[in-house]
Amino acid sequence: MQEKTLTYEQLINLFQEDRKQFQEIKEAQAKTDAQLAETNRYIKELGIQIGGVHSSFGKFTEELFMSSLELMMKSNFGIQSFDSNPSRKLDSDSIEIDAMGIINGSVNKVYIAEIKSNYSKKALKQLNKILDKFNSFYPELSDKKKFGIIAVPFLKDEQIKEISNAGFYPAVFKNDMLVLQTSKNFKAKAF
Numbered sequence: 001m002q003e004k005t006l007t008y009e010q011l012i013n014l015f016q017e018d019r020k021q022f023q024e025i026k027e028a029q030a031k032t033d034a035q036l037a038e039t040n041r042y043i044k045e046l047g048i049q050i051g052g053v054h055s056s057f058g059k060f061t062e063e064l065f066m067s068s069l070e071l072m073m074k075s076n077f078g079i080q081s082f083d084s085n086p087s088r089k090l091d092s093d094s095i096e097i098d099a100m101g102i103i104n105g106s107v108n109k110v111y112i113a114e115i116k117s118n119y120s121k122k123a124l125k126q127l128n129k130i131l132d133k134f135n136s137f138y139p140e141l142s143d144k145k146k147f148g149i150i151a152v153p154f155l156k157d158e159q160i161k162e163i164s165n166a167g168f169y170p171a172v173f174k175n176d177m178l179v180l181q182t183s184k185n186f187k188a189k190a191f
Contacts, residue, residue: 069178070082072179079103095137097130108144109146114126114127145191160172
């Protein structure tokens, strides 16, 4: 095999070609980095927008539920007072409740509703947390039995069972009204 000898000019041309290709690669990388940064900015902005839509939809669901929830609590439990979105702060902690119905006198009960635009197990944890710390924030109601309600536009049978097994009342919309979806042998958990 015969080796090819390069002239000085050919060698300089090869170096210049390599330098030119390296510069093109650098420019392409810079363009890709800029496009990636723009894509990341767009994804972040989209996430903020989606979060805002989700939050707005949640607020819309709560507002849609309130009058129906109050009627349902009055007809099923006989509540005497209803409060939507009560909240309290205690030191550095706070409690936010979607809706609360109270019965005084010999019945002495409080029904606390957690409203969701769609159901997830997070709702169970959230309602348990609210009920666990409720007496600290509402000492004037500490002598009453507390019960939880999870209200959602639609629930699957297994979700109704999961909520019921946790001791909470599942409530869904039927014929434009919020109704309880409990079985005959359902036993609500009192807190």
